[in-house]
Amino acid sequence: MGEELTVESRVAPPPLSCPKCDGLLPNELGEVRCTLCHARVRIDHPITRKKWAEEKIGCPDCAKVLVVGVNKRPAHLKCATCSCHFTLLPTVARIEISCPGCDRQLRMKRRPGERQIECPACDTTFKVTF
16 A cells, blocks of 8 residues: 555644643644643634635645535545545644844744754754744
């Protein structure tokens, strides 16, 4: 059996902060757990769910444009044209941060929690908390 085919959604829920610690919450809908303080938070965003259901994506096998029709991510889908099975993954927003050592702009995926970063330009190591 081959590698599982995936496509990343282009629609993301708005970034939200934890009401308890003000840290970034996971980029999901439903019940989520804060990465920093472990608080449970219920998130729903009807506009995102509607955009998810109406999102158009290309089949990773035959490139046929498909309307997703599902208001959750990840979503397991099957192309009606070529019968390809694939997973539509939630998008992870990318942001730019400045290295404190050289001011170089570093692009990374915005994930909740604390991360240790090493600048590829000047080898400065620093922590980032989202």
